[in-house]
Amino acid sequence: MFRPATLADLPAFRCGHAQNAEAATGCTVVVAPAGAVCGVDVRGGGPATRETDLLRPENMIEAVHAVVLAGGSAFGLAASTGVMDELAARGIGFPVAGACVPIVVGACLFDLPVGESAHPDAAMGAAACTAAFERGEGEPLEEGNVGAGCGATVGKLLGGERAMKSGLGVCGLALGDLAVCAIVAVNALGNVRDESGAWIAGCRGDAGGVMDPLDAFGAMAAQAAAEAASGAPAEGGPCPNTTIGVVLTNARITKAQAAKTASTVHDAYARAIKPVHTLNDGDTVFAFASGEVEALPDAVSVLATEAMQGAIVRAARQAEGAYGLPAARDMAGR
Numbered sequence: 001m002f003r004p005a006t007l008a009d010l011p012a013f014r015c016g017h018a019q020n021a022e023a024a025t026g027c028t029v030v031v032a033p034a035g036a037v038c039g040v041d042v043r044g045g046g047p048a049t050r051e052t053d054l055l056r057p058e059n060m061i062e063a064v065h066a067v068v069l070a071g072g073s074a075f076g077l078a079a080s081t082g083v084m085d086e087l088a089a090r091g092i093g094f095p096v097a098g099a100c101v102p103i104v105v106g107a108c109l110f111d112l113p114v115g116e117s118a119h120p121d122a123a124m125g126a127a128a129c130t131a132a133f134e135r136g137e138g139e140p141l142e143e144g145n146v147g148a149g150c151g152a153t154v155g156k157l158l159g160g161e162r163a164m165k166s167g168l169g170v171c172g173l174a175l176g177d178l179a180v181c182a183i184v185a186v187n188a189l190g191n192v193r194d195e196s197g198a199w200i201a202g203c204r205g206d207a208g209g210v211m212d213p214l215d216a217f218g219a220m221a222a223q224a225a226a227e228a229a230s231g232a233p234a235e236g237g238p239c240p241n242t243t244i245g246v247v248l249t250n251a252r253i254t255k256a257q258a259a260k261t262a263s264t265v266h267d268a269y270a271r272a273i274k275p276v277h278t279l280n281d282g283d284t285v286f287a288f289a290s291g292e293v294e295a296l297p298d299a300v301s302v303l304a305t306e307a308m309q310g311a312i313v314r315a316a317r318q319a320e321g322a323y324g325l326p327a328a329r330d331m332a333g334r
Contacts, residue, residue: 001175002173002174002175002303003173003174004172004173005172005179005307006140006172006181007140007181007248008137009174009179009181010179010181010250010290011137012032012033012250012290013288014030014031014133014135015028015029015030015031015141016028016129016130016131016135017142017146017148018120018124018125018127019124019145019146019147019150020115020118020150021115021145021150021322023115023116023119023151024071024114024150024151025070025076025114025115025119025150026070026120026124026128026146026147026149026150026151027069027076027079027120027124027125028068028069028128028146028147028148028149028168028183028185029066029129029132030066030067030068030132030183030248031087031092031133032064032065032066033065033090033092035063035064036063036289036290036291037062037064037253037254037255037258037289037290038067038105038255038258038286038287038288038289039055039255039256039258039259039260039262039286040055040259040285040286040287041265041266041284041285042107042282043281043283043284044277044278044281044282044283044284045279045280045282046110046279046280046282047107047282047284048073048074048076048077048107048108048109048282049105049106049107049108049282050068050104050105051080051103051106052284054103055255057256061103062255064104064105064288065087065092065093065102065103065104066080066103066104066129067288068080068104068106068107068128069107069108069109069148069183069185069244069245070106070107070108070120070125071108071109071110071119071148071150071151071152072118072119072120073108073109073110073111073112073119075119075121076108076109076119077106078120078122079106079121079122079124079125079128080106080125081122082122082125082127083102083106083128084102084104085122085126086125086129086130087100087104087129088101090133105286107244107282107286108120108242108244108282109148109152109185109187109242110187110242110282111150111151111153114153114160114323114325115151115323128147140170141183143167143169143170143314143315144167144168144318144319144320145168145320146167147168147185149167149168149185149186149187149319150167150168151187152165152166152167152168152185152186152187152319153166153187153325154166154187154188154189154192154202154273155189155190155191155203155204155210156189156241157189157190157203157213157216158203158219158220162203162204163203163325164202164316164327164328164331165201165319165320165321165322165325165326166186166192166315166319166327167186167315167316167319167320168183168184168185168186168315169182169183169184169186169311169312169313169314169315169317169318170182170183170311170314171309171311171313173306173307173310174303175299175303177250178249178250178293178295178299178300178303179249180247180303181249181307182245182265182268182307183246183247183248184243184244184246184308184311184312185243185244185245185315186273186316187242187243188243188281188283189275189276189278189280190202190273190275190276190278191203191210191211191213191216191273191274192272192273192312192313192315193271194316195313199213200313200316201319201331202216203216204326209331210331213275217275241278241281241282242281242283243269243273243281243284244282244283244285245284245308245311245312246286246287246288247262247265247285247286247287247288247304247307247308248288248289248290249261249288249289249290249304250289250291250292251289251291251293251294251295252291252292252294253291253297253300257300258287258288260297260301261287261289261297261300261301261304262286264304264305265285265287265301265304265305265308268307268308268309268312269283271309272312272313273312285308287304316328
């Protein structure tokens with residue numbers, strides 16, 4: 001019933017990356033030059049977001065010009081400023097009092113412990129925006145250790161030294177004329193499982209293989225209890241994380257329906273990541289709709305959820321080992 005789709009099926013959007021591999025951080029930009037309807041749903045206890053309040057259905061703005069996914073924790077919000085400047089220079093945005101004001105929303109993940117001490121800035125955001133316009137219409141968007149996924153890791157329940165390298169994934173599905181593509185940078189506290197339910201990336205046990213995340217969670221809780229009982233300062237333990245993604249569609253939906261789609265797509269996070277939406281995650285999903293195709297809102301949500309689940313798995317599988325951490329492709333046979 002569903003068939004594969006690619007970003008080429010969604011010509012209203014342009015996508016690009018910029019990253020600093022030495023610093024293990026980067027950003028990914030999705031531009032809608034003509035503007036598109038956007039909704040958001042934020043879960044977890046530690047989000048770093050920009051302009052998400054204006055996406056509330058009751059608020060005035062009906063069109064967004066770019067969504068930015070970035071590393072760097074809250075520092076990475078600066079990348080959106082560069083995207084805004086680049087779009088304004090291209091005449092993309094709302095004309096206001098003689099100025100051009102693009103609407104740029106975004107979210108960041110926490111990759112500061114990996115690589116050198118640096119984070120996405122306005123120049124990197126502008127570079128990613130430029131790359132989005134320079135990428136050929138049929139050219140696949142690069143996956144793995146790129147963009148917002150450059151410094152992404154998973155499986156940090158027992159500390160960063162037991163984690164694995166993750167990255168950025170893309171997956172698309174279509175039903176008739178309706179197309180949806182998901183882009184996600186997976187930097188979860190928990191583990192990632194594939195379509196069969198097998199844990200393919202996450203917290204590593206003493207033998208080097210991927211642990212069951214509930215076993216890791218139990219070990220973390222026992223460690224925390226022991227440290228509390230002894231009065232010793234806590235060592236290791238979970239660090240801030242966050243999985244951030246966007247689903248793009250050609251569906252004609254309202255701002256409220258886009259928000260509902262973003263909410264539903266969190267089901268994909270729950271299917272593919274365990275644990276998810278913790279106090280140490282700031283999990284965020286945007287839904288970005290260009291409006292060319294009439295579609296049932298529930299059909300959009302179903303396709304978007306399936307596509308996001310596939311993109312999460314690809315984020316783990318397409319990553320390469322880096323910064324002293326192995327990736328899923330390095331774990332065959334363990």
